[in-house]
Amino acid sequence: MGTVGDDGSGYGVPYAGVPPVFDDRTGDACVVVPGIMGSVLQDAATGRALWGADLSMLTDPLLGRGLLGALHADERERAADADTVRRAPLARIRATGLVSKPWWLPVLAGLEPYTRLTTALRGVTLAPEAVLPFPYDWRLAVAYNGAVLARTARAHLTRWRERAAARPGWRAAGDREPRLLFVAHSMGGLVVRAALERDPELAADTRAVITVGTPFLGSAATVLTLNLLHAEARPGWLQRQVQAMAATLPGVHDLLPGYRCLDLGLDVERLTPADVARFGGDRDLAARSLAEHTRHWERPFPLPGHRAIVGVAQPTVQTLDEQRRSGLAVVVGRHHAFDVDDDGELLRDPHTGIPARRNTYGDGTVHTPSARTGTDAVAYVYGQHGTLTCHDEVLRQVRNIALERRPGGRLAGDGPRPGLETPPLGGTLGAPLTLAVTGLATPAGVTLGVRSATTGRPGHPLTLAREPDRADDALTARFTADAPDLYRVTLETGTHPPITQLVLVGPPDTGTR
Numbered sequence: 001m002g003t004v005g006d007d008g009s010g011y012g013v014p015y016a017g018v019p020p021v022f023d024d025r026t027g028d029a030c031v032v033v034p035g036i037m038g039s040v041l042q043d044a045a046t047g048r049a050l051w052g053a054d055l056s057m058l059t060d061p062l063l064g065r066g067l068l069g070a071l072h073a074d075e076r077e078r079a080a081d082a083d084t085v086r087r088a089p090l091a092r093i094r095a096t097g098l099v100s101k102p103w104w105l106p107v108l109a110g111l112e113p114y115t116r117l118t119t120a121l122r123g124v125t126l127a128p129e130a131v132l133p134f135p136y137d138w139r140l141a142v143a144y145n146g147a148v149l150a151r152t153a154r155a156h157l158t159r160w161r162e163r164a165a166a167r168p169g170w171r172a173a174g175d176r177e178p179r180l181l182f183v184a185h186s187m188g189g190l191v192v193r194a195a196l197e198r199d200p201e202l203a204a205d206t207r208a209v210i211t212v213g214t215p216f217l218g219s220a221a222t223v224l225t226l227n228l229l230h231a232e233a234r235p236g237w238l239q240r241q242v243q244a245m246a247a248t249l250p251g252v253h254d255l256l257p258g259y260r261c262l263d264l265g266l267d268v269e270r271l272t273p274a275d276v277a278r279f280g281g282d283r284d285l286a287a288r289s290l291a292e293h294t295r296h297w298e299r300p301f302p303l304p305g306h307r308a309i310v311g312v313a314q315p316t317v318q319t320l321d322e323q324r325r326s327g328l329a330v331v332v333g334r335h336h337a338f339d340v341d342d343d344g345e346l347l348r349d350p351h352t353g354i355p356a357r358r359n360t361y362g363d364g365t366v367h368t369p370s371a372r373t374g375t376d377a378v379a380y381v382y383g384q385h386g387t388l389t390c391h392d393e394v395l396r397q398v399r400n401i402a403l404e405r406r407p408g409g410r411l412a413g414d415g416p417r418p419g420l421e422t423p424p425l426g427g428t429l430g431a432p433l434t435l436a437v438t439g440l441a442t443p444a445g446v447t448l449g450v451r452s453a454t455t456g457r458p459g460h461p462l463t464l465a466r467e468p469d470r471a472d473d474a475l476t477a478r479f480t481a482d483a484p485d486l487y488r489v490t491l492e493t494g495t496h497p498p499i500t501q502l503v504l505v506g507p508p509d510t511g512t513r
Contacts, residue, residue, distance in 0.1 A: 026402050028181045028207055029160035030121050030131045031153050035186025035213070035386075036251060037103055037111050039095040039135035043070065052099040055454060059484045059506045061237045068241040073139055073248040078285065080140055080250070082198060085147035095135035102453040102502050104486055106239055106425045107225045109365060110453075110502020111386040114185070120395045121183065124402045126164065132156045138187060141250035141288075146194025150202055153180060153195065157205060179207040183398055185389050186366070187255060189214025197301045208305030210401055212394060213363050213385050217370035218257035218293065220317045220333060223271070224424070225252065226281040227331040236509040239425065243280060253285035258293025259370070260338055260346065261319045268319070268338050268346060268355055278329045279322075297344070306375040307401050309394055311363025311383045313417035313439055314499075315472070318360060318367040335359055335472075337367060361419070363388065364501065382418055384501040392497050416440050418499060420491045421474070426504040432478040433503065435489055437464060443475050445494045450479050453488040453502055481505040 040052035050067050057064040071093075080090055098118070103111045114133065122128045134152060136145045161178050180202070184192045189211035196203040228243035246252045256276065260268040276286035317333030324330070336357040339347040347356045360368045365385035372378045383391045419438035427433040440446060443464035450459035462477040470476070481487065484507045491499040 024403055025124050025126050026130075026181070026404065027126055027164060027176065027178050028130070028402070029157050029178055030125060030181045030183060030402065031149075031156060032098070032114060032118050032121065032131065032133045033149065033182060033184040033188030033192055034098050034114055034133075034135070034138075035111070035184075035188050036138045036255065037105060037108065038099055038114065038185065038188070039138055040097045040099055041071065041093050041137060041139070042096050044091055044094045049096075050093065052101075052103060055101065055103070055486060058104065058238060058486075058504055064238060065241055068245050071139060071245050071249075073250060077140060078248065078250055078282075080144045082143045082147040082194070084144055085151070089148075090137070090140065090144075093137055093139070095137050097135050098133045102486055102488065104426070104502050104504045105225075106228060106242055107221050109384070109386055109422070109424060110486075110488075112390045112500075112502070114389055116390040116395060117183065117185075117398065120399055121402060124399050126167075129163070130160055134188075136191065138251045139249045142187065142190045142194050142254040143292075144250075145191045146198055149191055150195040150199040153182075154199070154202055156180075179205050181207055181402055182209045183212070184209065184214060185212045186214060186385065187251065189216070190254065193301060193303060196303065203304055206304045207404075208307060208401060209303040210307050210309065210398055211303075211371075212309045212388050212398075213311055213366050213371055214308070215255055215366040215370045216296075216373040217259045219255050219366050219370065220257050220261050220320055221365050221424075222252060222255040222257065223261075223276070223279055223281075223320055223331050224317065224333055226276065227279045227329075228425075229280060230325070230328045230330045236425075236428075236506070238506060247281055250285050250288070253281060253289045254292070256281075256286060256289050256293075257370075258290060258297070260340065260344075263319050263321050263334060263338075266354065279331050300374065303374060307377045307379070307397075308372050308375050309379050309381060309388065309397055310368060310371040311366070311385060311388055312368055312380045313361050313382050314364040314384055314419040315421045315436070315438055316360075316362030316364055316367045318362065335361075337369065361417075364419075364421070382496050383499055384420060386502065387500045416493070416495075418491060418493050418496055420489065420499045420501050422489055422501045422503040426506060427481065428509065429481060429484050429505055429507050432480045433505070434476055434478055435462070436467070436470070436474040436476045437491055438472055438474045440475060440493065446475070447490075447492040448477050449490045449492070450487050451490075453486045455485075459487070 041050045057067045098114045100113050121131045182192045225246050228239040262269045273283045273287040277283040318337040319334045321332045337360045339356045362368045363385040381393045417439040421436040448462045464475040464477050467476040489501050
């Protein structure tokens with residue numbers, strides 16, 4: 001019989017027991033930070049759920065007008081920053097949990113719940129309570145929520161360290177003191193950056209930050225959300241209500257693009273606060289957000305152990321073209337970006353001087369350069385922004401990083417680059433929706449399906465065909481819903497994991513404001 005010494009040298013008292021075999025689990029504490037729209041919001045005084053509970057608020061004008069109106073940020077909420085958390089925390093609306101059902105908004109599109117992500121993490125930690133979901137009031141400034149997260153994450157790590165220290169069996173699995181692992185989707189990555197930048201000790205206690213579709217450079221889709229009133233000749237009631245709400249929210253303005261995105265033809269400019277106000281946003285909120293972009297450009301803050309998971313190959317608005325219609329500033333999204341050098345200067349054609357345009361694609365909401373900024377440890381996956389956190393390849397990657405395995409490579413692989421495009425403003429009952437599949441040469445072996453995201457009821461089979469009038473040579477299919485509902489569109493190629501997106505079909509607009 002062998003012996004094992006205290007120093008592991010193999011010499012010592014005889015060992016007669018069965019050597020323990022530990023499961024492959026991490027001893028670290030994990031925090032899941034959702035993106036915009038990802039937390040259930042409740043009126044603190046009445047307990048009424050304002051967001052994330054009743055999807056009919058998006059199809060019932062009377063209900064939706066009241067709930068969306070209650071989500072407007074008041075003067076104190078618009079002014080709140082990191083110091084507000086210390087001086088006098090906000091209390092009018094509270095975040096009570098992560099959304100547990102599919103959700104949707106015009107332009108920002110669909111959001112799947114974070115259930116599979118939290119379940120995946122709990123499957124590789126020593127105990128379920130090692131994983132802390134962090135709901136937050138996504139209406140508020142990133143700086144404010146970052147200060148709240150810093151406090152919450154520190155308390156979570158302290159509790160978890162105390163519990164781990166009290167379990168001898170867990171200590172035997174590894175003597176390293178537990179640290180933090182953040183898994184952040186979309187805006188959540190900006191909140192994590194704000195927390196760690198504010199608290200260097202918390203950053204030192206962080207092993208890794210996984211960001212999934214985080215818009216470090218901002219997202220041009222944010223401007224389209226603020227410009228909803230001008231996007232159509234007759235915007236529906238939901239567009240009107242969402243635009244009015246978004247124009248008051250610091251959180252929405254914190255997603256404004258900080259890169260050169262306003263296409264002037266022979267030049268490209270960054271947005272100014274006056275531009276944002278002209279397009280439907282708030283000048284002061286825009287000024288604060290754009291100043292933060294400048295600060296991060298001049299003094300980047302590297303996230304500890306940063307691994308970025310980036311959705312690619314999806315049709316994505318990357319830049320903006322301003323047009324005048326009936327005296328209104330109408331913003332049109334363009335599916336190209338501009339190459340810049342290390343100093344941020346535009347690269348131009350040496351013969352014509354025209355700025356070099358390039359389609360960088362993205363995840364349908366965040367273009368690729370924005371999501372991969374700040375790290376060389378990047379994994380790519382074919383997937384839509386709001387559904388990435390339930391994507392099988394993303395979940396596999398998160399589990400591997402949690403277990404301290406080397407991050408994977410380009411999950412997207414080679415060959416065809418399938419993309420999915422759904423109407424950004426949703427649809428109306430009785431009117432057909434055009435669904436597009438990009439990046440594929442033929443519909444052979446490709447399936448595009450639609451079913452209710454609320455009941456699971458399947459829709460009719462769809463037939464894909466080449467659309468001759470589209471410049472991107474896409475395959476398209478038309479779907480006509482038989483009831484107002486939130487629908488899940490699924491693209492299956494047989495060689496890639498399914499790509500999904502959500503789209504809302506509402507009742508015919510009656511003119512209710």
